[in-house]
Amino acid sequence: MTSLEQPARPGRQAHTDIRPDGWIDRFAPAPVRPYLKLARLDRPIGTWLLLFPCWWSQALATQGWPDPWMMALFGIGAVVMRGAGCTVNDILDRDIDGMVERTRSRPIPSGQVSVKQALAFLVFQLLVGLLVLVQFNGFTILLGAASLALVFTYPTMKRITWWPQAFLGLTFNWGALVGWSAVTGGLDLPALVLYAAGIVWTLGYDTIYAHQDKEDDARIGVKSTALRLGEASKIWIYGFYTLTYGGLLAAGLLAGLGFWFQMLMTAALIQLAWQVGTWRPDDPADCLVKFKSNRWFGWLVLGAIVAGHVL
Template sequence: MTTQPLPEHGGFSDIRRGDWIDRLVPSAARPYLRLARLDRPIGTWLLLFPCWWSAALAAESWPDPWLMLLFAVGAVVMRGAGCTVNDILDRKFDAMVERTRTRPIPSGQVSVRQALVFLAFQLLVGLVILLQFNLTAVALGVLSLLLVFTYPLMKRITWWPQAFLGLTFNWGALMGWAVVRDGLDWPALALYAAGIVWTLGYDTIYAHQDKEDDARIGVKSTALRLGEQSKIWIYGFYTLTWAGISVAGLLAGLGPAFQAVLTLAGLHLAWQVATWIPDDQSDCLAKFRSNRWFGWIVLAAIVAGRVV
């Protein structure tokens, strides 16, 4: 498979030169790693944490390390597959947006045909990982593909594509519980609902990076829909996130250490919104990325509630 070099670009781009991919990876493979977003792992963390939260919530004590590792590898692969689908479907839009026009497909480094072959490879690896789980989890994993393949289309249809991203990215809240308990129950459903509103918050912040380009080319988002009221709405989304996770822990019978540590997670969300500058692209990205720390704090809260 032949590729073209990364074009020169002086504006605000989500491709960074001189990173570990440029330093360590052969030039022919670089566009594929960037297509899978291996250079920007925050999306993998956001996909992974609901899996880890749920698996820890369902455990009797410490979560199973092997299970956590399988979820981690699966998150890398399936996040990459989702990004590949997204970039294939959005290639014309991406070419018109400053932040995304240097991505591998719109910049011509990877053809659509090459991207489809790469997608098939990622889905095959994902299937191998999925088959390590029980039948309930396998069925849920197959169902998740409906969301993976339809989410990228939602920005053409609704002002709330972030809600559909929430449905997709938090599917692991169901998967983790199903793998441990071989079924679903109210704690997993509460955690899934909390994850959806969490995504509505952080991805609205993320979408504010592109609001001018999105308005120009006709792409919809909660950033455009909520506009100057975004901060108020995100406070609401994050309040529901904290409350939903609290309910999930209560339903799962976690101990008092859970709520104590979870308070720190709530403070982190409050800090995000209070200090966020909606018209600063760099600050939008920084606040979006800070949700990785929220994920770790929630995981610590759940584990503490089980083992302390």
């Protein structure tokens, strides 16, 4: 029996975020389907979560409407770099993924893609990312290249620390620095505060996400904040999200945003409160729903920043 065929453990309903009837299986040519799934193109929420800090920072540094061409570059970069990060993660975690209910059908542990093929695909994605990065100024190129150190080390953190979500925060919110430098050519306090706010945001949403795997993680010895915080997770996430809101508000005020930014950020705060208040930690499907809802939080924050400049 292969890892793809292993049934859910007795007493548990099978749970996976991989849809067998998604657009990739319906429309993509068969030879490329495993690679598109390896890059998680059928599950774009990770791309959104990587992209929003870039857009927030770009908008924060721009007096008026953000440059659409720069936004498009960040969009392409987020797709390929999220895909590269997932590829690195799946190469390093291929044995673990085969033992976890939610991940056992991923392309590498299920045998659809070999490690050598995944490495070649990784090189391709990094080259596309480099083509995007060189469109920016020199400082931004160096800053973007520095993020690779985080991309390649994050997947190992679940073996080392109970707080791998903190390292994901460092990685996924690097765009808060890159977006600002792409506009200004350097770094300033608003970007640093925005980066810190993004890190605690990630601590919140990825702890929710990690609760999907807590039983499997405990069984195979993988660490996470879901296991470290346990039944106190909801209280901690309230704290993380409070710091997120406060940090975003501070970054906007430091960048000169005023009334309309503050007013519209109230909607973002309500969204965070709804997430935690209605979250069911022992329901994997609800964990996934709440995690994905952070896309709407990202749009609300972006709208507040743009409105703060334009209005």
